[in-house]
Amino acid sequence: MAVLKTKKEPRKEYLSVKDLEKILDSCTLRLSQINEVWPNIFIGNVAIAQNRSTLQKLGVTHVLNAAHSKRGSIGDHRFYGNSFVYYGIPAEDSTHFDLDVYFKPAADFIHKALKQPDGKILVHCIMGMSRSSTLVLAYLMLYCHIPLHCALQKVIQKRAIYPNRNFLALLLDLDLQLKRKQKTWKTCLIL
Structure with a gap:
């Protein structure tokens, strides 16, 4: 009996933006106003963010506005008052913004x-x-120690997302930094 040898695909050590886009393209969900993407973490749009009664019904206690002071995003400390803890980031969804x-x-x-x-x-x-x-993915990487590709796969099971290419590149840089730090720690533990 002959044994067929198959050529093994070389294992990619590092992902590219294109690889991440393929993962994102595999999402079959439709975009909705709000989704719980991780226990007690919701991602939503500006319309849901401006609906304080719905947020209270969902039990939301904190609001992170990644479009603070942008046109159409009226949420700020005055808008939310004492009902929610608010934090605003004046980010632009562009190819040059350093998020x-x-x-x-x-x-x-x-x-x-x-x-x-x-x-x-x-x-x-x-x-x-x-x-x-992008900010939720960074949290999952920094605090939950989840590699970027795994974090992406987890989030797209709950919500249709699509960070721009610039943000994907920044997340890849963070992923690489965290992997290097992890290798350094492992090396120190061995020594």
Whole structure:
């Protein structure tokens, strides 16, 4: 009996933006106003963010606005008052905006919200597809130690998202930094 040898595909060490877009393209969900993408983390659009009564019914306690002070996004401290803890990031959904400077502050805010008794957070931008999802993915990578491709796969099971190419590249950089840090820690533990 002859044994057929198959050529093994070389294992890719690093993902590209194109690889991430293929993962995103595999999502079959339709975009909706709000979805719980991780326990007590919601991603939504600006319309749901401006509906305080719906947010209260959902038990949302914190709001992270990734489109703070942008046209159409009226949410701010005055709008929410004492009903919600608010944090605004004036991000642009563009190919040149450095959203990565907000990865850690946004992740810290999400983490603090989830540590509160009954804490639930809405992360939103205008459509709830690019800026907000990028910040949630950064949180999952930084605090839950989930690699980017796994975080993407988890989120698209719950919501149709599509971070722009620039944000995907920034997330890839974060993923690489975290992998390098993990390897350094493993090396230190071995020594």
